[in-house]
Amino acid sequence: MSSVGPTAAAPTGAIRRPSLAGAAAVAGAVCLALLIAALTTAAATGGGARSTVRAAVLAALVLAASAVLGATLSATRPSVTDPLRERLLDAAAVAAGLQTVLAALTAFLLYLDTAPAPDDPAFGPGLVTFVADVPVGRAWIVAACAAAVLTALLVAVRSRAAGALLWPLAALALVPVAVQGAIGGAPLAPTRAAAGGILVLLLALGTWTGIAALRTLRAPVPARGVALACLVAVAVALGAGAAALRAVGQAPPVAAVALGAALLVVAAVVRGLPALQLVLLAAVTGLGAAATATRALPTVSTRTTPSEILTGAALPSPPTPRDLLLDLQPDPFWLTVCVALLVGYAVAVRRVATPWPRGRAAAWTAGALLLAWATSGGPAAYQAVLFGAHLGQHLVVLLLVPTLLARGAPARLLAAAAPRVRVPAGRPLAAGAVVVVVVLVAFAGPVLRWSITDPVGAEASLAVALLAGAWLVRSVTTSTRRTEAVAVVAVLLVLEVLGAVLLGTGSSLVLADWYGAMGWGVDAVSAQRSSVLAALPTAMLPTLALLVPALRRRDRATGSGARSTVAG
Structure with a gap:
């Protein structure tokens, strides 16, 4: 005789024998x-x-x-x-x-x-x-x-x-x-x-x-x-x-x-x-x-202008600050990612027993909204026809968005909402090297063309940039290797300035047979120089912001003892 009473419940996750009715329902749904x-x-x-x-x-x-x-x-x-x-x-x-x-x-x-x-x-x-x-x-x-x-x-x-x-x-x-x-x-x-x-x-x-x-x-x-x-x-x-x-x-x-x-x-x-x-x-x-x-394929109209031949669409008007801020080019994949980030963060905050700082929630929200703007706003609308828009979009996703998201302390929130889950700290040197490689590869000719002309390449380049940037920020803000973190940030700043000087003063054009052939009616090299110099603050400001937690850790280490803080 079994010792288990009729009301004993099976343990969570235990195997149950599928019912005949359930199997028939699944087969009927397939049919x-x-x-x-x-x-x-x-x-x-x-x-x-x-x-x-x-x-x-x-x-x-x-x-x-x-x-x-x-x-x-x-x-x-x-x-x-x-x-x-x-x-x-x-x-x-x-x-x-x-x-x-x-x-x-x-x-x-x-x-x-x-x-x-x-x-x-x-x-x-x-x-x-x-x-x-x-x-x-x-x-x-x-x-x-x-x-x-x-x-x-x-x-x-x-x-x-x-x-x-x-x-x-x-x-x-x-x-x-x-x-x-x-x-x-x-x-x-x-x-x-x-x-x-x-x-x-x-x-x-x-x-x-x-x-x-x-x-x-x-x-x-x-x-x-x-x-x-x-x-x-x-x-x-x-x-x-x-x-x-x-x-x-x-x-x-x-x-x-x-x-x-x-x-x-x-x-x-x-x-x-x-x-x-x-x-x-x-x-x-x-x-x-x-x-x-x-489904019926759309009728392909006659393409005569350079922009129509290259992108399939007419060349837009030259962008103004208002256009870059308010134009829309909805990307369902990234909009879904942004909604998931906001909803997931809100659900985690509700599961935390103690009140969660509003400043962290505001930083996370700002990061998610900035990601939505970079991937579905003005930069997305112009990235295929202007190198500066493409560069600015990827720099925002690589550096600025992860910095804001990290201020939301997602790792600390995850640890509070799900104590069994731990997010390991990264190595600043490895993360910095990955970021440098990602930038060099992303703006190499064949990869750059792939990221512009192919849907998979477009989404993959942004996803890799976001993940690499998140790893960098996580590594710098949580690593106990203070000297290494400061050195990595300093090297990144030097490389950003060097890249801006090379692209902002050089005479060579990036992807000349694409961006240089759009038919804007202006000197493409001069336009590239201006756009690169305009995008430089987008890279330098968040990189400078990473120096703050790195130097703060150094001060703490020389003061009352090293005390690690998880920034996210």
Whole structure:
């Protein structure tokens, strides 16, 4: 006879046997998504078989990616037991393997649209050329390879510490998928906004769907706040995506967006009914796959001016201080990041038992808003046509934003809200070296061109700059190596002045065949000199501000003893 009474609860994170009803609900949701994708596409294309199959395959790929995102996020929960974490990672590995096959199948289906007959001798060599030289085929093969690498990591990585990296890696595997869903033939800015919006939609809806499926299967996974967070991310992405469509003269699909938004709102309301929530999210997935498979590409107008040939858009008017301050170029990815920073900080503050200083909250808010302005405001609107705007944008993200965010003491807040989590202090010398390398690489010709003309390059350059700057600020403000911290800051100041002198007085033009060919009607070298000198304070002021905590530590070390303070 068992000694456990009928009311004894299973420990948090324990494995429960999935119910037959839950398994049937998950299978039904998958079938519903595939059916909606296929029928909607068939109705829109007049029964086109290839488009219909492609939409169903895309819906299946998104559902497989959703399983990976939901399982990897749930596996990082501290209360999850080791056996349950093993099962979650096993399920994620199977789903990632399916994602690999479906991405490769999508590339093959796209090739069939222009391929010769299968019995033609040119069929095989043509497929190789398609996946090696044609951008769309190459992108889908990259997506398949990324999913394959993710599958191997999900099989090999089992520790809790390393497992925390699996969700970001699963997100990176979806980047090629998001880029292929962007607006083909559109100007650079709307294409970048569309790619970022699709990536946010894939991540938000995928995570939400994956967790809803696990809850339907009775797995004890984190669900609190997931629906609301994903709904906010979707709202930001849809808003910026609609702006991108309007920028290229296309009307957003109001009916489809309204229907999807209504289903998502209902799904957020019925969070206590995971099976119903899963069905609604599956319906949205099917509609999204159908919309992607049937979308019409924008008409590419005749491009005659240098700016239209290079960027796909007319050259804007010369920027004034008002334009740089108030112009908007919404980037859904970075707007979502900024909203996440603000909301996450506010939630952490509410969990702290003691009152949190308002000055720290104000500094964090200012840093997040400055990041939003740099990535979605005037600098973003002009960075593709003016080197000074591009330089200023990256310097703000690299140095000024991390300095303000660090004043919010996020590490101390995290330690107070989640005592088991610790953020290690960095090494100033290593962080300073990384910052120097990041700047040199980011403004090298090929990388600079990639960051201007490619959506992935644009977002990656800003993300690397933000992470490198955050590591530098964290290292300088928390390291016990006071002399090393002061030396690193001093060297950075010298390098900033040296770079300003070289670019501000030299006669060579950075990326001359791009920035020098825009047709501004002014001397490009003189404009570059002026912009570099104007951007110099953006780099020097936050770097000088880093000297304060470094020197303060030195004074404390020579006074009443070394006392470490965590600035964030």
